[in-house]
Amino acid sequence: MKQRLCSNAIALISSPVTVDPSGFVGYGFSLDGRVLTIRNALRASAPFAASLRISTDWDTVNFLHRLFPALDWLVGYGTDDIQGDLQAGLTVGVMLVPQSMAYAMLAGVPPIYGLYASLVPLVLYVLLGTSRHLSVGTVAVDMLIVAAGVGGAVETLGIPDEQYVELAVLLAAMTGMLEIVMGLLGFGFMVNFLSRPVIAGFMTAAPLIIAASQISNLVGIEAADTQYVHLYIWHAIERVQAFHPVAVGIGTIGVGLLIVLQIWKPRWPAALIWVASAIGGAWLLGLDTSGPVVIGGVELAESAVDTVGNVPEGLPSFEVQAWSWEAVRTLAPTAVTLALVQFMSIMSLGEAFASEHDYSVDGNRELIAIGTANLVGSFFRSIPVSGSFSRSAVNDQAGANTPMTNVIASVLVLIALLFLTPLFQYLPTTALAAIIMVACVGMIDVPELKYLLETRWIDGTVALLTFLATIGIGIQQGILIGVGASIVVVLYDLSRPNVAELGHVPGTQEFRDLERNPETEGISGIHIMRIDSRFAFANAKVLKEELLTEADDADMRALIIDTSGVNDLDTTATAALKEVVEELSERDIGFYIVGAKGPVRGIIRRSGLQDLIGEENFFLNTHLAVRSILESWDREEVYGPADSAQQREEEIDEVRERLQEERERIEDRRLEMSKERADLEEEIAQHEAEREELKLERETLLEELRFAEERRRKMQSAREEMEERQEELEAEREELESEREELEERQEQLEAERQQIQDRQEDMREERERLRAEIEQHKAERKELRETTEQLRDELEEAERRRRRLRSEREELEARQEELEAERERMEAERKRLEAERKKTTGDASDAGELASEADSDTESSSTDAQNDSSSSDPSEDSQTSDDFNDSDDADDHTSESPSRPEEAYDQPI
Secondary structure, three states: OHHHHHHHHHHHHHOOEEEOOOOOEEEEEEEOOEEEEEEOOOOOOHHHHHOOOOOOOHHHHHHHHHHOOOHHHHOOOOHHHHHHHHHHHHHHHHHHHHHHHHHHHHHOOOOHHHHHOOOHHHHHHHHHOOOOOOEEEOOHHHHHHHHHHHHHHHHHHOOOHHHHHHHHHHHHHHHHHHHHHHHHOOHHHHHHHOOHHHHHHHHHHHHHHHHHHOHHHHHOOOOOOOOOHHHHHHHHHHOHHHOOHHHHHHHHHHHHHHHHHHHHOOOOOHHHHHHHHHHHHHHHHOOOOOOOEEEOOEEEEOOOOOEOOOOOOOOOOOOOOOOOHHHHHHHHHHHHHHHHHHHHHHHHHHHHHHHHHOOOOOHHHHHHHHHHHHHHHHOOOOOOOEEEHHHHHHHHHOOOOOOHHHHHHHHHHHHHHHHHHHHHOOOEHHHHHHHHHHHHHOOOOHHHHHHHHHHOHHHHHHHHHHHHHHHHOOHHHHHHHHHHHHHHHHHHHHHOOEEEEEEEOOOOOOEEEOOOOOOOEOEOOEEEEEEEOOEOOOOHHHHHHHHHHHOOOOOOOEEEEEOOOOOOEOHHHHHHHHHHHHHHHHOOOEEEEEOOOHHHHHHHHHHOHHHHHOHHHEEOOHHHHHHHHHHHOOOOOOOOOOOOHHHHHHHHHHHHHHHHHHHHHHHHHHHHHHHHHHHHHHHHHHHHHHHHHHHHHHHHHHHHHHHHHHHHHHHHHHHHHHHHHHHHHHHHHHHHHHHHHHHHHHHHHHHHHHHHHHHHHHHHHHHHHHHHHHHHHHHHHHHHHHHHHHHHHHHHHHHHHHHHHHHHHHHHHHHHHHHHHHHHHHHHHHHHHHHHHHHHHOOOHHHHHHHHHHHHHHHHHHHHHHHHHHHHHHHHHHHOOHHHHOOHHHHHHHHHHOOHHHHHHHHOOO
16 A cells, blocks of 8 residues: 555656646546546646646656666655665675775775775666665776776876876776666677676686785785786795784784684674774774884884875765876776676676566666766766675675665765774775685685586686686686687587487377487488577588488488577578579479478578478478378378377376366466455455545545636636736747847857867866976976985085184194294393393493383283283184184185294394
8 A cells, every 4th residue: 555655646746737727736647547637726826827837748757767767666665675775784884894995905096995986886876777686886806807907007008106096987987888888779688798607717716816916915015016826926925034924913813803703603794893903903002103013012023014094084076087098998998898797797696686586687777877887986086886796695685675775885985984084094904905815715616617517518618718817817818718718619519500310209290319319210211300500601511511411312302401490591501501402403302491480481581592492392390291291202101190009098198197287277276266356355345445535535526626616717817817918928038039049149159268268278288297297307306406405414514524623723823823922022021131131241231221121011011912812812712603714725824824923033133
């Protein structure tokens, strides 16, 4: 009842709105072949009621249904569905957050882009997808293809590693566009090129490559730049001395914890528990800080472990990326491979869950849904997304009912982006590597390879070839080699068709293969050949030779071709049949065709083969053809059913058994009809109750009809007013027409301005490239200046040391000069005293006394001057700066001039 009410509500909203002559506004719609009319008395004004001219019909509803398949389950969505979806969505969400970050790192991009890929794409798939249990997001196998394709593109284009993320986002957009085009053109059949052996080989090799690629992260060494398992292992063996002990410990603990939780508590979110534990442990022990790792006073490693680092907060912004033709051309093979692998994945998962829960999925709609998710998601910095096997299985086990679980999971990712990103900087990359490696263990499917080898050895060989090519040559190359091998096998099988010679089964009208059924018997003069393959150019020559070889039998008078296994003919095959008919006609051998299907008969008729063979030589089955041939030869039908009593008793027993089976089926049908009758009686009772409700509704409608009659008279006057208003609107329409012409002119001007803006943007793009080049040049110059500054700093320190040394020497020289000056003054006084004594000896006593007094006074003045000079020299020396001694030659000049002054004193005559 709830679903029926929801359906009625949607139909009511989508139905055309009409206005009847009484001025009554109502809704009319058709539901389940019954026309229902509901009139709702809206007490609206006359102009408002007359202005309602909405003309929607069921074509619009059907268009919306085709555009948004989510309407199938949204119509009956209720509280029971919400309960299961909420539980499953929360369970998948706690898995999605750590897995998306780990798989993003596997693709070679920062972990934050894995979270970006878990927002917009999930919501878009809910609206456009047809699978109700598929969990969308980043997938390990897809990320491996992304890493291989984008990494090769970076090397081929020679672009910096900073543009790696841009190429990954571009690959998502290209893959999405390719999937949308494939879905619109109905190219869902292309997934058939990925046969089961190819997928089995690839899915066995991919986990090994993924696990090997995480060895470097697990042990804390630099990653190897390759995609080959043996090179990953060899790189780790070569650098075993560089293993980070703390990283090895974290990885070992993570792998062990994840395996134990999967075995002990498989319903617990093991990945989320491990991520939370790793973040808490790294924060408590300070493993994200620079410098050595010290725990409990013991230095465990020389450097800290690698962590996710700073993660940008907030949501991704809308951005339209500029595409380069060279990048698009380089990534095209990867996009094609990724589109086929993704479509194969979502279709295989979708069909599995659809068959289990009794609903259907549309391959082309799935292509459009996942393509739109990838294309639109790329505008929000999303990497490629697809359907996840592990998360889809958990989603189904947790009780999911509708795709709404993807929306709930994306809400959890949204909360993580808004509030939890600061915690991710403590998450060691080794912890994410442990999640990836444990996930890879469950992806290896060795029993599938064993099954293929035991069932059909050629399929097992193709699977092993794909496995070895993927491991030894490359991911894309391995898939292409596997697809090529599958096509070669198909062409080989087609070129070597199975042609069986039929014989009669005694006692019946059946014909079977003579080699496989020893009880069959041949018919003299008649050879019956059955073609179990498509008759086309690849096998036309082989079939023609086979038929002509049969014609070499001397006893053969008629050749019957059973074409019940032939689905199509091409022009090469019709030409080969013409040659066979002509050759048999020359040998006087009749040629007959039996069991030809409608399309084959049409080609035979249009090609002229029917006229050449003869319309009378076409039969419905082999029995009719053989009987006609024998009658034309006047031979008795010797292969008819044996007319014996035992044969008839066996036939009677078979008829009795069939009657008994039929009686049991009738009894089962009777019970089913009894149950259906009870259900119908219950439904009739419901209809009776509904009829009573409709009766009450009819009385209400009659009362409303009387009220509407009164409204109609009032509406008559309002209609006249509306006609006058219509004339005014006509005048306004003419004015609007003139304004429309002006707007068109303005639009042309805006188009010209837009072109100018585009040209300006192109100039700005070129200017940006020039500025980037200048920035790189400035970086080089800044580096050179930094080196020059270091050199000048060293020279300045050397000059400072030399200045100090020269200053100390100068101070010593000045002290020496002061001593010499004092000595000169003393000697001058001594000279005067001696001069006075000399005069005294000559009898001039008065002059001698004056000279002696002058000598004494000169001695005192010289000593006083020496003391003043020494006291005045100290502050001058303390106040001098390093600028007074920038030139060492000046210091040398002071050194050379200082001793010359006292020497002059010795040159004076005594």
